Amino acid sequence: MPGSTFTPFEFSDHKNEDAATLQARFAQSGYLFFRNLIDRARVEEVRDRVIGALKAHGFVNEEAISQPTWSGKWPETNELSPDGAVTADIVALGLLEELARAPELMKLLGRVLGGEVFCWLDNKTRIRMMLSGKKSMQSADGPKFSFTTPGHQDYYFFRPVEFCTVWIPLMDIDETVGGLALGKGSKHEGLHEVWWKGKDYLGVAESPVQAEEWRADGGVVVAGTVKGGNEGRAWLRSDFRMGDALIFHPLMMHAGIANDSDMVRISADFRYQKQGTQTHWESHTDMVESVRYFGEVFRCLDDLGVEPGGVYERVWETLRLEGPGQQAHYSVAARVEKVLGQMAG
Ligand SMILES: O=C(O)CCC(=O)C(=O)O
Numbered sequence: 001m002p003g004s005t006f007t008p009f010e011f012s013d014h015k016n017e018d019a020a021t022l023q024a025r026f027a028q029s030g031y032l033f034f035r036n037l038i039d040r041a042r043v044e045e046v047r048d049r050v051i052g053a054l055k056a057h058g059f060v061n062e063e064a065i066s067q068p069t070w071s072g073k074w075p076e077t078n079e080l081s082p083d084g085a086v087t088a089d090i091v092a093l094g095l096l097e098e099l100a101r102a103p104e105l106m107k108l109l110g111r112v113l114g115g116e117v118f119c120w121l122d123n124k125t126r127i128r129m130m131l132s133g134k135k136s137m138q139s140a141d142g143p144k145f146s147f148t149t150p151g152h153q154d155y156y157f158f159r160p161v162e163f164c165t166v167w168i169p170l171m172d173i174d175e176t177v178g179g180l181a182l183g184k185g186s187k188h189e190g191l192h193e194v195w196w197k198g199k200d201y202l203g204v205a206e207s208p209v210q211a212e213e214w215r216a217d218g219g220v221v222v223a224g225t226v227k228g229g230n231e232g233r234a235w236l237r238s239d240f241r242m243g244d245a246l247i248f249h250p251l252m253m254h255a256g257i258a259n260d261s262d263m264v265r266i267s268a269d270f271r272y273q274k275q276g277t278q279t280h281w282e283s284h285t286d287m288v289e290s291v292r293y294f295g296e297v298f299r300c301l302d303d304l305g306v307e308p309g310g311v312y313e314r315v316w317e318t319l320r321l322e323g324p325g326q327q328a329h330y331s332v333a334a335r336v337e338k339v340l341g342q343m344a345g
Contacts, residue, residue, distance in 0.1 A: 171263070
């Protein structure tokens with residue numbers, strides 16, 4: 001990704017193309033990019049209210065009106081994470097939920113997915129507020145994510161569920177603000193190796209060399225079989241405008257592009273699937289609850305003195321996929337111990 005040149009997305013036409021055409025393109029290319037799909041005024045309202053929340057917490061300059069100009073403040077704790085104060089204020093406004101269910105979007109998704117659509121309940125929290133620079137953000141006790149999302153396939157997080165991601169810019173985004181890039185043709189490659197190092201989510205390596213460096217540094221592959229990382233990959237990207245929507249298949253490789261501007265990059269990334277098909281526990285769980293559960297899994301591993309570098313990451317992965325559902329019968333600690341025992345035996 002660093003130094004990559006980008007090929008623009010191919011446009012799809014929500015007004016003139018029929019369901020069969022859109023479905024065939026989605027199956028082949030793994031994505032559909034629409035300009036002016038969502039009512040721009042609806043997106044502008046979300047943008048303005050998000051700017052208001054960022055301003056109230058000191059991340060955006062006081063005088064900023066319709067541009068989220070970054071104040072230079074770094075989050076003290078988890079402020080910008082899904083379980084943080086800024087996100088909580090935005091969720092309370094109910095605007096993301098409304099945007100995720102915008103009739104023009106739901107109608108189109110019905111055509112793309114070929115039936116009634118289930119809009120994931122955690123969409124109300126799915127906002128990204130990306131600062132420029134190289135620091136990471138961490139939820140209270142849980143996983144640590146970079147402000148520049150590394151290459152990954154969403155399928156890893158929610159496998160084996162068939163769903164789609166819809167990435168929506170909440171501001172106009174040019175190359176300096178970055179945005180999102182998709183790996184051309186990656187839908188057909190299978191699941192790539194996914195790396196963690198303790199609580200640090202590393203994603204998919206940029207190259208075999210980086211994978212070896214990660215391994216030497218204690219990184220661990222927790223899922224995926226395709227090797228080689230993203231070396232030589234052709235990336236797709238266009239400037240984004242408010243009203244655009246990028247719909248992509250969960251096996252599409254995608255990555256955030258570094259934000260080199262003086263603005264906070266704001267976007268939403270919603271998830272949808274065909275009603276009645278197998279889903280994932282996170283789709284109907286409040287993200288604050290999910291993050292609390294993740295934190296507890298890490299805490300149990302730490303309390304048991306398990307060191308990162310192998311078993312730690314694999315137990316984390318097992319419990320992350322299982323979710324908190326069995327908590328009524330077994331404590332998280334008991335489940336961590338059980339999985340540890342299974343791995344030892
Ligand atoms: O907006 C970003 O930087 C990342 C979004 C993303 O990777 C996702 O929605 O899965």
